[in-house]
Amino acid sequence: MSYALKLPKPDAEPVTLEEYLAREKDAEHKSEFFGDRIVAMAGASPTHNTIASNFLIETGRQLLETTCQSYNSDQKVRIFEAGRIFYPDASVACDDAFFDDDGSLRNPLVLVEVLSDSTEHKDRVEKWLHYQQLSSLRAYLLIAQDQTLVEVFERTNPETDWTYRSFPRREDSFPLHCLGITLSVAALYRRIPGTDKPE
Known part of the structure; x- marks a missing residue:
């Protein structure tokens, strides 16, 4: 089984903090918020x-x-x-x-x-x-x-x-x-x- 990690790609469109928090509340996978973009976390x-x-x-x-x-x-x-x-x-x-x-x-x-x-x-x-x-x-x-x-x-x-x-x-x-x-x-x-x- 491979555990190679790949750099996650950020969302293309800018998002607000409120939009991030709303998404993160029900998200299956964690993401981090970098000011105006969401970056999904790799396993x-x-x-x-x-x-x-x-x-x-x-x-x-x-x-x-x-x-x-x-x-x-x-x-x-x-x-x-x-x-x-x-x-x-x-x-x-x-x-x-x-x-x-x-x-x-x-x-x-x-x-x-x-x-x-x-x-x-x-x-x-x-x-x-x-x-x-x-x-x-x-x-x-x-x-x-x-x-x-x-x-x-x-x-x-x-x-x-x-x-x-x-x-x-x-x-x-x-x-x-x-x-x-x-x-x-x-x-x-x-x-x-x-x-x-x-x-």
């Missing part, structure tokens, strides 16, 4: 889904006794100022989580995208530029699925610059300062063989 590979699930398991376990909650890829996030609605592969919000009437999360603390050939450019460039407009956002994680590599962008508040760290080894671990937890790269790649690059 994800088993590797992609396993990595995303591993993040949810690890953060869920460590945040169990806190007011923070991890969400899977069904949780859409709205960047209000940019007029965008995206479905990150995972997100975390805490006790002040704010949801629109349509269920869109407005103030995530952490966002995660698992990279694939068809989405890497969008996740690294277009979505990342818009995610940075979220004043609540403190950490953005990019997790590769064809090699062991976790990239972490963090900031302490909306006025500070983003710092960048990368973790290419299974034995690495790193703190998510905004959540007060530490994640293991090995745990994020649990049950994913063959993603270490040869020396």
Whole structure:
């Protein structure tokens, strides 16, 4: 069975946010809203889904006794100022989580995208530029699925610059300062063989 991912094609005609929300309410498949166009989301590979699930398991376990909650890829996030609605592969919000009437999360603390050939450019460039407009956002994680590599962008508040760290080894671990937890790269790649690059 093939899980090759193809870049989704956007709708040809511009649409409004209201039209998007009306469509998305009853849609069989998820789509993201890029200002005036709807982009259907491609299906994800088993590797992609396993990595995303591993993040949810690890953060869920460590945040169990806190007011923070991890969400899977069904949780859409709205960047209000940019007029965008995206479905990150995972997100975390805490006790002040704010949801629109349509269920869109407005103030995530952490966002995660698992990279694939068809989405890497969008996740690294277009979505990342818009995610940075979220004043609540403190950490953005990019997790590769064809090699062991976790990239972490963090900031302490909306006025500070983003710092960048990368973790290419299974034995690495790193703190998510905004959540007060530490994640293991090995745990994020649990049950994913063959993603270490040869020396």
